[in-house]
Amino acid sequence: MNDKVKTISPIDGSVYVERPFADQAAITEALRFGKQVQRQWSRVPVAERAALCHRAVDAFVANKAAIAEEISWMMGRPIRYAGGEVDGLAERARYMIEVAEEALAPVRLPEKPGFERYIKREALGLVLVIAPWNFPYLTAINAVMPAIMAGNTVILKHSAQTPLCAERLAEAFAAAGLPRGVFQYLHLSHPDTTSLIQAPEVDYVAFTGSVAGGTAVEQAAAGRFIGVGLELGGKDPAYVRADADIDQAVDTAIDGAFFNSGQSCCGIERIYVHADVYDAFVDKAVALVKGYQLGRADDPETTLGPLVRSGAADFVRGQIAEAVAQGATAHIKPEDFPLDRPGTPYMAPQVLTGVNHRMRVMTEESFGPVVGIQKVQSDEEAIALMNDSDFGLTAAIFTRDIDTGVSLGEQLHTGTFFINRCDYLDPALAWTGVKQSGRGCTLSKLGYESLTRPKSFHIKLPS
Numbered sequence: 001m002n003d004k005v006k007t008i009s010p011i012d013g014s015v016y017v018e019r020p021f022a023d024q025a026a027i028t029e030a031l032r033f034g035k036q037v038q039r040q041w042s043r044v045p046v047a048e049r050a051a052l053c054h055r056a057v058d059a060f061v062a063n064k065a066a067i068a069e070e071i072s073w074m075m076g077r078p079i080r081y082a083g084g085e086v087d088g089l090a091e092r093a094r095y096m097i098e099v100a101e102e103a104l105a106p107v108r109l110p111e112k113p114g115f116e117r118y119i120k121r122e123a124l125g126l127v128l129v130i131a132p133w134n135f136p137y138l139t140a141i142n143a144v145m146p147a148i149m150a151g152n153t154v155i156l157k158h159s160a161q162t163p164l165c166a167e168r169l170a171e172a173f174a175a176a177g178l179p180r181g182v183f184q185y186l187h188l189s190h191p192d193t194t195s196l197i198q199a200p201e202v203d204y205v206a207f208t209g210s211v212a213g214g215t216a217v218e219q220a221a222a223g224r225f226i227g228v229g230l231e232l233g234g235k236d237p238a239y240v241r242a243d244a245d246i247d248q249a250v251d252t253a254i255d256g257a258f259f260n261s262g263q264s265c266c267g268i269e270r271i272y273v274h275a276d277v278y279d280a281f282v283d284k285a286v287a288l289v290k291g292y293q294l295g296r297a298d299d300p301e302t303t304l305g306p307l308v309r310s311g312a313a314d315f316v317r318g319q320i321a322e323a324v325a326q327g328a329t330a331h332i333k334p335e336d337f338p339l340d341r342p343g344t345p346y347m348a349p350q351v352l353t354g355v356n357h358r359m360r361v362m363t364e365e366s367f368g369p370v371v372g373i374q375k376v377q378s379d380e381e382a383i384a385l386m387n388d389s390d391f392g393l394t395a396a397i398f399t400r401d402i403d404t405g406v407s408l409g410e411q412l413h414t415g416t417f418f419i420n421r422c423d424y425l426d427p428a429l430a431w432t433g434v435k436q437s438g439r440g441c442t443l444s445k446l447g448y449e450s451l452t453r454p455k456s457f458h459i460k461l462p463s
Contacts, residue, residue, distance in 0.1 A: 005160045005187045010076035010306040010345040011297050017074065019163050022186040030184050031201040034126045034153040037181030042123045042151035046104060049149050050097045055176035057093045060168065061086055067137075067168055069298075074162045075133045076345065077260055078295075078302040089137045092443065093145045095427035100149040103448040116459040121452040123151030124227070125203035128196060130217070132209045133161035133308060134263045134367075140165065142431065142442040143206035143229065143451075148182060150451045152204070156185040157196070161308060163187055194220045202226065204451065208265075211436050229440030229450055231433065233365045234265045234393035237386040238422055239408075241379070241399040242276040248420065249398035250284040256396070256423035257371040258289065258349055261307050262316075265437075266394045266416070267423050270355075270362050271373045272382045278375045282353055285373065286331045289349050294337040306345035307368055313347040316368030319361040320350050326359055328352045328372070357388055365391070379408055387413050392434035396422035 007017035022030070041049075060067070068082035077085075107119040127147040131140035140156060147154050158166040166185035173183045188196065197205055197220040206229040207217045214230040221228050238253045240246070256268035273281045295302035307313040324330050330350055334340045337348035347369065355362050355372035362372050376382045386395055396418040399405040409417040415432040418424075425431055431443040440450050 005163050007074055007161055007163060008309070009073045010308055011073060017163055019187045021189050021192065024192075027186060027188075027192060027196065030155055030186055031126070031196075031199055033181040034155055034184060035201045037179060038123065038125055038151075038153040041148075041153060041179060041182050044151070046101050046149070049151070050100060052176050052178050053097050053145060053149060054094065056172045056178060057090050057097075059175035060172035061090050063168065063172075070164050070168070071136065071162075072297040072305075074164065075136065075263075075308050076297045076305040078297050078299075078305045080300055080302070081259070082297075085135060085137050088135075089141050092138065092425070092427040093141050096145045096443070096447065097149055099428075099445050100146070100448070103445040104150060104452065107454075114461055114463070116457070116461060118457050120455045120457065121150070121448065122455050124451060124453060125152060126201050127152045127154050127204045127206065127451065128202045129154055129156045130193065130205065130207045130209065130213075131156065131158050131162075131165070133159035134260065134265070136162040136165040137169075138425070139208040139231070140169065142208075142231075142425075142447070144169065144183070146442070146447050147204075147206070147451050148178075150448055152451060153182050154184070155196070155202075156183070157188050157193055158185065160187075197221050198224065200224075205229070206440075206442070207231070214438060227440075227450055229442065230438035231265070231431070231440070231442065232436060232438035233367075233391055234267070234433070234437055235269050235363065235365050235389050235391045236266055236394045236396070236414075236422070237389070238268045238271045238396040238398065239376075239379075239382040239386060240271065240273040240277060240281055241382075241397065241401070241405075242274040243400045244277065244398040245400065245420075246277055246280055246284065250281060250288060252421055253396070253398065254285050254288050254371070258292065258304065258369050259423065261305055262369040262371075263308065263312075263367050264423060266425070268396065269366055269371060271371055272376045272385055273373060274382070275375050275377050278373075282331075282351075282373055286351050289332060289351050290336065292337075292349055294339050294346060294348060304349060304369060307347065308345065310343055310345050312368060313345050314342060316366050316370055317342060317347060319364065319366055320352065320370055323352055323355060323359045323361045323372070327354055328359060328361070329354045357385065363389065379404075383408060383411050387411075390436045393437040394418060394422065396420075 297305040349369040
């Protein structure tokens with residue numbers, strides 16, 4: 001068995017990071033220390049926790065250039081965009097810090113003569129956060145920051161593709177003066193991760209990743225009666241109504257489909273366009289995608305980087321080839337993107353028309369730079385197709401008629417609904433999914449509910 005984490009950079013296939021896996025002694029000590037420190041940390045006033053956590057964000061943002069370069073090399077995001085993740089972490093973290101006092105405040109009940117009644121929110125204990133590589137800081141901070149602010153301690157197990165992210169977060173918290181043991185990380189193998197989930201010291205698991213990964217987490221936690229938050233996959237749809245601003249719809253939906261090379265759980269993977277504007281939308285979308293620059297992620301001119309690994313790219317190529325064989329039309333010539341080569345992480349973007357739901361590319365998560373565009377005749381047809389999915393993370397409608405858009409949104413089976421935007425997490429809104437997109441909630445004040453437990457106080461006053 002390999003006893004090290006080896007991060008192969010999609011830029012050039014080199015080993016970018018190499019770290020030893022934590023041994024059993026280190027795992028045992030992290031669990032013991034996390035539980036021990038948590039009792040002390042939970043007694044620290046929320047305002048003091050907030051000051052420490054704001055300082056950690058300051059320390060993290062101060063290292064923006066180096067962090068951006070590491071993101072680019074570890075998972076392939078173009079360097080021109082990589083720094084945006086640092087800004088996004090700051091936005092989410094600071095919001096969750098600022099709403100903590102209100103979110104964690106006791107619930108006061110109406111007065112009842114002779115009694116005092118209230119509900120406190122208490123920390124769970126030790127929280128295990130398992131984070132993915134595609135947005136390695138944003139996905140991690142969704143659970144890490146509110147868990148710490150709520151009085152829990154955290155062990156972060158990050159993806160083997162992005163191990164430096166755990167180390168950078170640890171450095172920021174240490175620079176801020178966070179007490180040792182409140183935030184820890186472990187580089188772990190899959191078997192040791194399973195064992196960690198089953199450890200009696202762990203009180204909650206927050207997982208972001210694939211449906212298969214979420215299933216494995218649930219199975220590992222079965223019978224422990226602990227909370228498990230699962231943010232899983234998506235096959236997120238967009239619908240362009242006949243009254244939409246077509247230029248804005250193209251710019252927004254296509255960016256939502258191809259940003260991060262399509263490697264976003266809430267990216268747009270299928271677009272339904274009303275017949276009245278279908279041809280105009282397709283023409284503009286194809287022209288926009290043809291203008292992407294496929295290249296090395298460390299090249300400032302690159303707007304479309306490699307996928308995380310060659311196997312991921314070949315999976316998407318297979319979906320495209322199968323759809324074309326079933327009658328779909330591919331509008332982008334791969335030869336127009338010289339770096340596109342089968343067997344490598346570099347692949348040309350693709351826009352498909354003539355698609356339908358008998359094709360995998362319209363029903364199975366692609367997680368790559370491809371989008372299918374399907375013509376529809378009515379709102380009713382669009383809503384039925386949007387709901388025809390095993391997933392339900394986000395959905396978007398482009399329209400000038402906001403009232404009708406909201407009415408249609410209420411019919412969609414999704415955790416987040418957008419009008420005239422997509423592929424974005426507002427930290428003030430609850431982030432959640434339905435069906436195979438997972439369960440639980442992060443972000444917003446509601447995100448604190450799964451990271452705390454209610455404790456009721458029922459006090460009969462002296463007469």
